[in-house]
Amino acid sequence: MRLGRLKLRPGRPIRWTNGQTTEGASAVPPKVLICDNEEILRTLVRAALEEDGYDLHEARDGDESLELARRLEPDLIVLDMMMPGRTGLEVLTELRSERRFAETPVIMLTARVQAGDRAAAEKAGVDHFVSKPFSPVELGALAERLLAAAAR
């Protein structure tokens, strides 16, 4: 699926396919943590990202997100803003207070349109906002761009 979308660039001609290495590729695919309480959305995000061969992990709520993030130290976190228990914002604030997560790229998914939410999230350290509903294709492109920038 969607094979034509991936652009190979000099210096980073990498494509991860579920742990299998291709020529000139790094043995370890980037870890991506998907945090959303809705399974159907986690699946959608997974579908948007799995073509790129990332090592995908899912967390169902705020606490699990924190736990997995600390255990896996992912290269990218896709975080839903509204989750039961700890909200995405609280998770992010918590993570950003730890040195190892200071630079980790974070994509915040939000359905909220309320004024001030965006400002609060930006203050907490969000790199990119993706408002629901989102285009899986664009999310995939964004994830790739952020990972590439972080790896450089």
Add this chain to the structure above:
Amino acid sequence: MLRFALYSGAVLLAAGLAILWTINHEIASRARETVEAQAQTVAARNLRGHLLPSDFKAPVRGRRLARLDELFRRNILVPGVVGARLVNRGGTITYAARHQLIGTKVPYVRDLARVFAGMPERRVTRTVSWRGEQNVKVLQSLVPVRETATTKPVGALEFDQDYRAIAINISDANHRLVLILAVAFLILYLSLFPILHRVTAQLAARNRRLREQAAERNQHLEAERAARAEAEAIQRLLTEQNERLRELDLMKDEFVSLVSHELRTPLTSIRGYLELMLEEAGNLTPEQERFLGVVDRNSERLLRLVSDLLFLAQVDAGRLAIEREDVVFEEVVQDSIEALRPIAESRRIELVTSIAPLPSLLGDRARLAQVLDNLVSNALKFTPEGGRVSIALRVDGDRSVLEVEDNGVGIPAAEQTRLFERFFRSSRATDNAIPGTGLGLAITKAIVERHDGRISVESREGVGTSVRVELPLASVRALVLTG
């Protein structure tokens, strides 16, 4: 009035009676003294030189008795004097006009002692018969009798005067006095009454006025208290209502937030998976692809409806967030036109633009783009194939003026005032099955007004419609933002 007359009359009467009694008493006393003095003078003058010391030694008898009878009859027993006696120091009557009393003792020994000490005595008493009359009221006087002026009295002369003579005098005086006093008081009363009445009437009037004023003041105070109580009650009510409204507002915010999340999440799935499916369109039959296209358009419509409703809910809550940034409005207009040009071309509608360069304005680029999208897509929707839509942007003083004009179906005059109402759809739209929610112009108006702008519509049925949007330019004033 009557009460006052009775009261003042009673007071005057009491005063009159008191004066009368005092004067009467005085008159009686003086009359008695006068009569007594007269009698004494008469007796002393007439008896002096005729009485002998022996007349007091023992009861008088014989020739001496006859001589004294003669003496008394001629000199003492004048009219008004009903009796006369000589009493010696022992209290024995030595001579009396009525001979049977001679030799008897007088009962008033104590009075007699005072008389001998030099003090004449008098008293009102009743006596025996006098010339046929019984129990006559008399004024009895006791006068000491001395041999010379310096020696001790040898005895006393006692004589009785008919009290009626005095009483008559007193009574005469009394009658005259009562009459005079009565007349005097009557005159006084009559002359004083109008004055007193006037004074009391004035006092009464003033009292009444004061009472009225006091009552009025009380009424005022009462009214003031009532008003204050009412104001406090209203204040309380308003506070409670405010509190409730605040709670409702919070609930509404939460509701909006919840709906926003709950509606967008399933739509996210629908549109997300749909996009993934359409990506690999090669695996689909043309019919499947067409069906999925219907799902795609309708899910997008649903999403737009949700967004519009949430947008208006924010407007209602006064929380429509507007960015404050310099916007090059002509770019926004150009971008919007370019985005919609394919639709115009597909319906063979001519897009005429006349865009003058503008100073930047302060506002929300995305919201202003929404305004342009709404207006231009409306114009396209209501213009038949082969028609024309012109978009003009210019500066007019301190404002930018945008006009979107079409030569479409137009809006009936009766419906023009309702264009900005939510969910209002022109009969032209419903008759021609032109899709829409009826929210676009309400949202457009909200955005324009949030930018301190104005929006107006002119339309003629069958001729076309022109929408005019005026927005203040950034150099003139900064936006005042809330929320």
